[in-house]
Each structure stands twice: as C-alpha cells, then as structure tokens.
Amino acid sequence: MVTKEQVLEAQKAWGAGVVKIGSLKDDRTACEQFASEFLDQRYAFEAGTVLFKPTKCAVQQFRPTKTEALSYFIAGEDRACEEDKGFAIQPWTKVRFENAGVVLEENRAIAMGNYxxxxxxxxxxxxxxxxxxxxxxxxxxxxxxxxxxxxxx
Structure with missing residues (x-):
C-alpha cells in the first residue's frame, strides 16, 4: 500500500528538483543534464503513458513525451514547443505543497491541492x-x- 509519507516525500523531491533546475540555468549543459535526470526520476515516461498538462501552455497544452516535458521545464533553442519559456528556469527558490486530499491505493496515489x-x-x-x-x-x-x-x- 502506498503511504501518505511516500507521497509527501515525492512532492518534496519534485519541488527540490524544480528549484535545482533553476539554480543551474547559467550552466546550460548541467541544467539540461539535471533536468533530464529529474524527469527520469520523477516521471514514469519509461513505463508508458504520462498525462502531462503544464500550467503555462496554450498552444500545445498536453505534453505526453519526455522531450515535450523537458521543453516546458527548460525551453532552449532546441525546445520541442515554441511557446515554452522554461518554467523551471524562472528560477524558483522554494516550492511548497498544500494537499487538499490524497487518495492512496496499493500501487497508486493521487494528490490534489495547491502548490x-x-x-x-x-x-x-x-x-x-x-x-x-x-x-x-x-x-x-x-x-x-x-x-x-x-x-x-
């Protein structure tokens, strides 16, 4: 059974990763490498379908591939989606989650709220x-x- 503590830890790691991506924005090679690793560690792209609808997207609203997710987080000249500005390279100094609720199952969890x-x-x-x-x-x-x-x- 997935635990609430596992969800909270996953959220903490996700927020820390977003902050770290932004801290690397002046070293493009390190930023790209870390962002790619972040997506591998935090998202299930290797396991199948990922339904990813980021906040600041109007033209290409849904990002089902790692390449499109990477474009959203760090943009760059070779970005997959023209509208991307690099959400994670804002940069941010802190990310905090306030869960409205968490649903726990044997091998899944769903969390909703504000961050x-x-x-x-x-x-x-x-x-x-x-x-x-x-x-x-x-x-x-x-x-x-x-x-x-x-x-x-």
Whole structure:
C-alpha cells in the first residue's frame, strides 16, 4: 500500500528538483543534464503513458513525451514547443505543497491541492495541481500531472 509519507516525500523531491533546475540555468549543459535526470526520476515516461498538462501552455497544452516535458521545464533553442519559456528556469527558490486530499491505493496515489512557487523576490505564485503517481520499484513516479492557475473571475 502506498503511504501518505511516500507521497509527501515525492512532492518534496519534485519541488527540490524544480528549484535545482533553476539554480543551474547559467550552466546550460548541467541544467539540461539535471533536468533530464529529474524527469527520469520523477516521471514514469519509461513505463508508458504520462498525462502531462503544464500550467503555462496554450498552444500545445498536453505534453505526453519526455522531450515535450523537458521543453516546458527548460525551453532552449532546441525546445520541442515554441511557446515554452522554461518554467523551471524562472528560477524558483522554494516550492511548497498544500494537499487538499490524497487518495492512496496499493500501487497508486493521487494528490490534489495547491502548490506555491517562490521567486527570487520572495513573491509566491499559487497554482492548482493534480498529480497521479504509480509505484515502480518502491519509487513513486508521476504519470498524471495537471496544473493550472486558480480561476480568476
């Protein structure tokens, strides 16, 4: 059975990875290498379908491949999607999760809530998320990632 502690640890590792990607933005080679490893460690691209809908995408809203996810996180001249600016190379100094709820199953978990990204000036961006995780070799890997800005009517 997947535990809530495993989900919290996966969230902590995801947030730390996003912060580290941004810290490497001035060393493009190291940034690309770490971001690729981050996707391998945190997402289940090698296991099959990953449903990835990042926050800041309007033209190519869904990113089912590692190449498209990498483009979203770090952009670059060879980015897969023209609209990408490199979400993770903002950079961010902190990511924190506030779960509205977590569903635990034998080999899966789903978490939904808000996560908050702190920029270099201490400003916090609030984003809604749903992450689905699958347990692979005792590691939770993301196979569903949906995030969006809160409704602003």
């Amino acid at each position: 908050f990204f702190t920029d270099l000036d201490g400003n916090e961006a609030k984003v809604e998320y749903t992450f689905g995780y699958q347990l692979k070799n005792d590691v939770l890997k993301i196979d569903i990632h949906h995030s969006s800005f809160p409704y602003n009517g």
